[in-house]
Amino acid sequence: MQTLISGYRTTLSNILSNKQTFLLSVATITIAISILGLFLLLFFNLNGLLSSWNREEQVIVYLDDDISSSQKENLEDIFSNNQQVESTIEVSRETAWAEFQSNVSDNLKPLLSLEFNPLPASYKIRFRSSDNRLSHIREFSKILETQQGVESIEYGEEWISRFEKFMVFSKIFLFAIGGLLSLGLILIISNTIRLSIYSRQDEIELMLLIGATPRFVKIPFLLEGMIQGLAGSVLALFIIGGVHYYLKSKFQSSIDAMGMDFQFIAEPFLFGLIGLSVLVGFMASYISTFQFLYLLNKK
Amino acid sequence: MIQVFNVVKMYDGSNPVLDNISLEISKGEFVFLTGPSGAGKTTILKILFGWESFETGQVLVQGINVGKLTHRNVYTLRRSMGFVFQDYKLLPNKTVFENVSFAQEVIGHDQKKIRFKTWEALKNVGLTPKKDAYPAYLSGGEQQRIAIARAMVNSPAIILADEPTGNLDPDIAIEILKLFEELNQKGSTIIFATHSQEIMKAGNHRVINLNRGKVVSS
Numbered sequence A: 001m002q003t004l005i006s007g008y009r010t011t012l013s014n015i016l017s018n019k020q021t022f023l024l025s026v027a028t029i030t031i032a033i034s035i036l037g038l039f040l041l042l043f044f045n046l047n048g049l050l051s052s053w054n055r056e057e058q059v060i061v062y063l064d065d066d067i068s069s070s071q072k073e074n075l076e077d078i079f080s081n082n083q084q085v086e087s088t089i090e091v092s093r094e095t096a097w098a099e100f101q102s103n104v105s106d107n108l109k110p111l112l113s114l115e116f117n118p119l120p121a122s123y124k125i126r127f128r129s130s131d132n133r134l135s136h137i138r139e140f141s142k143i144l145e146t147q148q149g150v151e152s153i154e155y156g157e158e159w160i161s162r163f164e165k166f167m168v169f170s171k172i173f174l175f176a177i178g179g180l181l182s183l184g185l186i187l188i189i190s191n192t193i194r195l196s197i198y199s200r201q202d203e204i205e206l207m208l209l210i211g212a213t214p215r216f217v218k219i220p221f222l223l224e225g226m227i228q229g230l231a232g233s234v235l236a237l238f239i240i241g242g243v244h245y246y247l248k249s250k251f252q253s254s255i256d257a258m259g260m261d262f263q264f265i266a267e268p269f270l271f272g273l274i275g276l277s278v279l280v281g282f283m284a285s286y287i288s289t290f291q292f293l294y295l296l297n298k299k
Numbered sequence B: 001m002i003q004v005f006n007v008v009k010m011y012d013g014s015n016p017v018l019d020n021i022s023l024e025i026s027k028g029e030f031v032f033l034t035g036p037s038g039a040g041k042t043t044i045l046k047i048l049f050g051w052e053s054f055e056t057g058q059v060l061v062q063g064i065n066v067g068k069l070t071h072r073n074v075y076t077l078r079r080s081m082g083f084v085f086q087d088y089k090l091l092p093n094k095t096v097f098e099n100v101s102f103a104q105e106v107i108g109h110d111q112k113k114i115r116f117k118t119w120e121a122l123k124n125v126g127l128t129p130k131k132d133a134y135p136a137y138l139s140g141g142e143q144q145r146i147a148i149a150r151a152m153v154n155s156p157a158i159i160l161a162d163e164p165t166g167n168l169d170p171d172i173a174i175e176i177l178k179l180f181e182e183l184n185q186k187g188s189t190i191i192f193a194t195h196s197q198e199i200m201k202a203g204n205h206r207v208i209n210l211n212r213g214k215v216v217s218s
């Protein structure tokens, strides 16, 4: 504890005596974390937007015309046993035909003169919204396909898989951006910390000579790196918050019109950004102190 | 307490600076280490302090095998020792008081104890009036006394003093010698490297005489 307290004081005086490099380093972190955060913001809102479009998604199970009532019962059992199913509507052939007739456009009118009803009966199934709804739908469809009396199944497979691919792509993209920015930050911060160490080289050598532990020597610099990370990420959150606020107030009406909400980054991810930044600061200063002590001992 | 067996030290890999040296110093002893410039006095003190490696031989200090220490645990040895560096090694951006209290801060003493002990050490070397000055504004002798105060402030079991009176007037030098003798009375083992015949005459202690890395007399 004593080590931490005196380490903290040394950190403060390090920062004060190298104000300019400290601020430069914090500014770099702020920029990098802001970039990452803005991408996150974009990702969150695209995700929200696409899922809300997807909310309408339902599975339509078309039935054979000669389906038996026991086959129907079997299907209804499957629906009611599935926890994810929210509601089922049965559409008879007659209702389907009537709906078709009322909806059909003028240039398809000749169809209406058909003497028989070409449409099959169907069930329209809605699913509860959950994170894995897409995979539930897919699984569910696989089961239904094999059932007797089912003619075909329709759901927005293409749309769903495109959406999923997009989400995978965005995640990889975010990880790549995050990884690259972190790497860049580590290089930059470790350089700042190195300057801070070298400005105290004589003092550190003396400390080790008069009985300081290597840990005691390292702690102030590790703290310095972590403080840079913390300060940089907190500033970045203000910037991201500001951008969010600006966009939201500027485009409020059109967002409302689309019936959706312009979300901010979810809380765990906010803490994640701060954590990442602090971790990056820690790793950078760890590398510098390790390197310095290594060279010192090799001498 | 201190045992050195057949130690060979070469800085350049061929010319031994310490040539198969052996010596033994018991607990509570006061010894002078002398010899011409370049004889290896500083080198042997550094080896005892775990500050310089050596090629062959064994060094035991308070039961610690010095040759086996790494940079991670060498502090355990150094905390029981005070070193008065030949070039003082004072920190220019710290005051006299801070330079001395620093030696206690780095080993994690609490603030109250630090103030008290620092004050006491400065009083012993007669530097209390200058406690807030920076080293650059002090004379060579005053700087040397800061280095001495810093080495003794933790009441170490062993004090290695590398020419601690090299820059002092004879009168003050004798006083500093008395100070080391007092510390010796209180139980510290002292190795005092010096060129000065006067100092060695003033203190009646064992003299280890080095020349070209060998013990000439002891």
Ligand SMILES: Nc1ncnc2c1ncn2[C@@H]1O[C@H](COP(=O)(O)OP(=O)(O)OP(=O)(O)O)[C@@H](O)[C@H]1O
Pocket (backbone or CB within 6 Å): B011, B012, B017, B035, B036, B037, B038, B039, B040, B041, B042, B043, B044, B086
């Ligand atoms: N870091 C070093 N690298 C190379 N040679 C060194 C180093 N330190 C000391 N030497 C050499 O080792 C020899 C002994 O040096 P040392 O400093 O131990 O002598 P000394 O007895 O303390 O001398 P002085 O009375 O001048 O302080 C000298 O010849 C010196 O040139």
Ligand SMILES: [Mg+2]
Pocket (backbone or CB within 6 Å): B041, B042, B043, B086, B162
């Ligand atoms: Mg010397």
